[in-house]
């Protein structure tokens with residue numbers, strides 16, 4: 503790839519042509535001083551030549567290291583750089599990712615945000631596809647979605663907008679279903695969903711929440727049946743993720759577990775060990791009692807260290823504290 507020589511003055515163009523130094527790949531490997539040694543090139547000109555080479559190789563504006571990883575399309579960006587950083591690019595396209603946390607800590611907010619980023623072009627961490635949102639308890643937060651559509655910052659806005667279809671309608675690419683019990687969920691995962699996936703370009707499946715069905719339908723004596731149902735649902739989710747290369751995100755609730763002192767309690771993800779063993783990546787959110795910030799942390803994942811970051815929620819969605 504040749505750098506745009508027309509952006510340089512005629513003398514500099516000739517110097518570079520004579521030195522056979524017009525390839526962006528060749529230039530980017532040189533230091534400023536090596537470029538200067540190629541002819542009568544000033545420090546400023548050497549800088550400019552290096553910048554032109556970088557722009558030629560990375561035409562997307564402000565491409566950070568995280569964004570470059572996102573381009574490989576193995577993750578879905580959350581739309582928040584700090585969270586993407588600790589998730590090594592975003593929510594993985596493999597296996598089942600669980601997002602658990604106390605009530606009102608922001609789980610659904612992140613899910614809604616992902617319903618938008620999944621529609622972004624792949625060059626900025628999206629998948630250029632739609633989303634399926636299965637809610638099992640509360641009704642789908644349509645009003646909040648509309649607010650996010652209006653306010654959610656389109657990072658790299660110019661390049662994103664130019665790559666989206668004219669009049670792109672974010673709302674029309676989100677398929678919403680309400681399911682209240684395990685049988686309904688199984689019917690959907692084994693029947694309706696595969697049919698939908700064969701006709702629509704879907705990149706994200708959200709179940710908000712998985713605890714909603716597995717907590718409601720079973721008595722204490724039904725432990726075995728519940729474990730069997732969990733395995734059946736999880737294996738179908740794994741199959742869907744594998745066959746259709748989509749992100750599977752299951753929201754989970756928490757249970758209070760009494761610490762040994764018996765005085766304080768630390769919430770842990772609900773549904774016990776059976777479900778924990780079926781999950782590939784577990785992310786946990788919590789809400790601070792002081793101030794308005796929340797924390798997102800990786801509890802376990804085969805490809806990630808335990809890390810956390812803090813964020814706040816506003817009209818424009820989730821944003822991280824620097």
Ligand SMILES: Nc1ncnc2c1ncn2[C@@H]1O[C@H](COP(=O)(O)OP(=O)(O)OP(=O)(O)O)[C@@H](O)[C@H]1O
Pocket residue numbers: 603604605606607608609610611612646649755815816817818
């Ligand atoms: N427009 C907004 N501006 C600021 N904060 C908001 C806005 N919309 C929602 N929130 C915050 O998000 C919280 C709700 O988050 P969310 O619905 O994601 O909770 P959740 O973790 O899914 O809880 P649950 O498990 O009860 O469904 C609200 O309590 C509020 O603090």
